[in-house]
Amino acid sequence: MSGLYELVFKRIGMGLLTMLVISVLIFVGVEALPGDLATAILGQEATPENVAQFRKELKLDEPPVKRYFLWLGAFMRGDLGNSLANRRPVAELIFWRFKNTIFLAACAAVVAVPLSILLGILAALYRNSLFDRVISMATLSTISFPEFFVAYILIALLSVQVIIFPSISNINDSMSLGQKIYAIILPCMTLTLVVMAHMMRQTRAAIINILASPFIEMARLKGIQRLRVIVLHAFPNALSPVINVVALNLAYLVVGVVIVEVVFVYPGLGQLLVDSVTKRDIPVVQASGLIFAAVYVSLNLLADVLSILTNPRMRNPK
Amino acid sequence: MAVFKLLRQSPWSARIGMAMIGLNIIAAALTFTPFLPYTQTEVVGDVWLEASRDNWLGTDHLGRDLFTRLMWGARNTIFIALITTALAFVLGIICGFFAATLGGWTDQILSRIIDILMAFPTLIFALIALSVVGTSITALVVVIALLESTRVYRLSRAVAMNIEVMEYVEAARLRGEGIWWIMRREILPNALPPLVAEFGLRFCFIFLFIAALSFLGLGIQPPAADWGGMVKENAGAITFGILTPLVPAGAIAFLTVGVNLIVDWFLHVASGLKD
Numbered sequence: 001m002s003g004l005y006e007l008v009f010k011r012i013g014m015g016l017l018t019m020l021v022i023s024v025l026i027f028v029g030v031e032a033l034p035g036d037l038a039t040a041i042l043g044q045e046a047t048p049e050n051v052a053q054f055r056k057e058l059k060l061d062e063p064p065v066k067r068y069f070l071w072l073g074a075f076m077r078g079d080l081g082n083s084l085a086n087r088r089p090v091a092e093l094i095f096w097r098f099k100n101t102i103f104l105a106a107c108a109a110v111v112a113v114p115l116s117i118l119l120g121i122l123a124a125l126y127r128n129s130l131f132d133r134v135i136s137m138a139t140l141s142t143i144s145f146p147e148f149f150v151a152y153i154l155i156a157l158l159s160v161q162v163i164i165f166p167s168i169s170n171i172n173d174s175m176s177l178g179q180k181i182y183a184i185i186l187p188c189m190t191l192t193l194v195v196m197a198h199m200m201r202q203t204r205a206a207i208i209n210i211l212a213s214p215f216i217e218m219a220r221l222k223g224i225q226r227l228r229v230i231v232l233h234a235f236p237n238a239l240s241p242v243i244n245v246v247a248l249n250l251a252y253l254v255v256g257v258v259i260v261e262v263v264f265v266y267p268g269l270g271q272l273l274v275d276s277v278t279k280r281d282i283p284v285v286q287a288s289g290l291i292f293a294a295v296y297v298s299l300n301l302l303a304d305v306l307s308i309l310t311n312p313r314m315r316n317p318k
Numbered sequence: 319m320a321v322f323k324l325l326r327q328s329p330w331s332a333r334i335g336m337a338m339i340g341l342n343i344i345a346a347a348l349t350f351t352p353f354l355p356y357t358q359t360e361v362v363g364d365v366w367l368e369a370s371r372d373n374w375l376g377t378d379h380l381g382r383d384l385f386t387r388l389m390w391g392a393r394n395t396i397f398i399a400l401i402t403t404a405l406a407f408v409l410g411i412i413c414g415f416f417a418a419t420l421g422g423w424t425d426q427i428l429s430r431i432i433d434i435l436m437a438f439p440t441l442i443f444a445l446i447a448l449s450v451v452g453t454s455i456t457a458l459v460v461v462i463a464l465l466e467s468t469r470v471y472r473l474s475r476a477v478a479m480n481i482e483v484m485e486y487v488e489a490a491r492l493r494g495e496g497i498w499w500i501m502r503r504e505i506l507p508n509a510l511p512p513l514v515a516e517f518g519l520r521f522c523f524i525f526l527f528i529a530a531l532s533f534l535g536l537g538i539q540p541p542a543a544d545w546g547g548m549v550k551e552n553a554g555a556i557t558f559g560i561l562t563p564l565v566p567a568g569a570i571a572f573l574t575v576g577v578n579l580i581v582d583w584f585l586h587v588a589s590g591l592k593d
Binding site: 021022025026141144147148152153155156159161256259262273276277278282286289292293300 | 433434438439441442443445446447448449450452522526529530533534535536546549553556557558559561563564567568570571574575578
């Protein structure tokens with residue numbers, strides 16, 4: 001058992017190290033800006049006073065290494081600095097939007113994960129049938145489509161041709177949960193369609209892989225129903241790859257949400273990041289980039305830890 | 319002649335894929351000729367006109383001919399995606415082969431750096447990088463090529479590892495050939511089939527990536543026509559029931575499906591399976 005903990009801790013340590021390196025990269029990236037950051041952002045016409053004020057604000061006069069630790073330390077305490085565009089604290093800007101992004105991603109996950117596992121199991125059960133082919137063609141094409149194509153098709157069908165759902169997902173705190181869910185149905189559907197393909201195909205492949213094993217043949221020879229064999233015998237053994245692909249897709253959901261948020265004008269972190277990149281609002285870009293990276297890295301970490309836990313063979317790496 | 323034989327035996331799915339790509343190449347090539355009635359920036363009529371004899375797909379949000387812009391978009395987007403993919407492959411293959419043939423510390427250091435770069439979501443990384451260096455075509459190409467070269471590195475290193483232990487590489491080493499010669503003359507020709515298939519897939523990813531960035535307003539800048547940007551520009555039309563933004567978005571899907579069909583066939587041929 002101790003070997004197991006050691007493996008999990010090692011993996012968590014790797015994750016933390018990755019985060020640290022990513023924070024250095026984000027910091028150095030801004031540092032490596034050709035020319036002076038202050039003049040680059042304020043423009044050529046900036047007065048010397050403006051430039052001096054700006055340098056003081058971003059603490060540009062300190063040595064880089066000291067500045068990195070100041071920045072990281074402040075970040076840990078939740079002080080993300082002030083936005084360059086509107087002077088408001090970054091933490092205030094980000095917190096509410098991050099909550100919205102998580103809400104959207106979570107809603108999409110609640111629909112997409114059970115649905116794609118179910119479809120994957122069904123496709124494995126009726127493999128090579130018409131049902132399987134139709135599903136695999138449909139999922140394959142959603143992989144090739146850009147997210148905004150799926151999004152605009154849904155808008156054209158469900159909010160213009162037939163007016164059922166709103167095409168702009170504006171939500172605020174005064175709305176009830178039901179109203180919020182109604183507002184985000186279309187972005188939620190888009191995300192579901194985009195991530196489902198991958199999860200469903202992996203589930204199908206993992207189960208079919210297991211179906212070739214002798215113990216499945218044994219179960220079949222005992223006369224157990226096909227559905228029962230798949231759900232009770234094959235699926236638990238396919239759990240490790242399935243969990244892995246689910247976690248990877250959750251990570252993708254949180255990050256891939258950027259484009260969908262822009263399409264539906266949803267007030268999330270991705271939209272803020274894109275706006276700030278256009279405005280070159282560096283503190284906001286740094287902070288939201290780091291948060292996205294943290295979510296992505298920790299979900300990947302979770303995937304690895306869970307697959308170590310669910311697969312006894314991985315506990316004793318050769 | 320072998321190429322013609324292979325083409326004659328190609329399945330219908332690959333032929334459809336070739337036709338889809340061919341159509342795009344013809345569209346892109348036509349923009350170099352003087353036969354087009356309009357240019358990509360010329361205003362030819364009212365905003366969001368219906369399709370007509372003069373404007374085959376109608377006009378866009380500024381009254382420019384949509385069909386012309388679609389063809390120019392093919393030229394701009396495909397060209398930039400091709401350059402980016404090529405750059406990513408040159409970088410990734412050189413680093414990957416070096417890591418595989420040298421091994422030891424070179425391999426360790428390169429692989430750890432790549433691991434960390436790959437742990438970072440690409441879209442977010444590109445957004446941060448573009449916010450720092452600003453949006454220009456050069457920045458776009460370099461940033462995306464760097465990010466995608468990590469994936470190429472992984473593959474080319476893995477493939478080269480398997481080839482590097484072959485007797486003929488050993489023989490070349492004993493002959494006293496330099497590392498550059500071994501990489502170029504022994505490993506590269508034998509690693510080609512998986513790398514070519516990967517080139518198709520990577521091209522799709524990069525193409526979608528550029529389209530996404532242009533859609534976000536950070537890729538190819540207007541007034542140059544680009545499919546992702548065209549979707550964004552015309553997005554407002556959709557609420558009036560005008561399907562203009564779906565046309566360039568559909569063109570993106572059309573091209574990626576076409577490339578995927580050919581890659582599938584190529585993988586099938588390269589794996590040596592007989593039906």
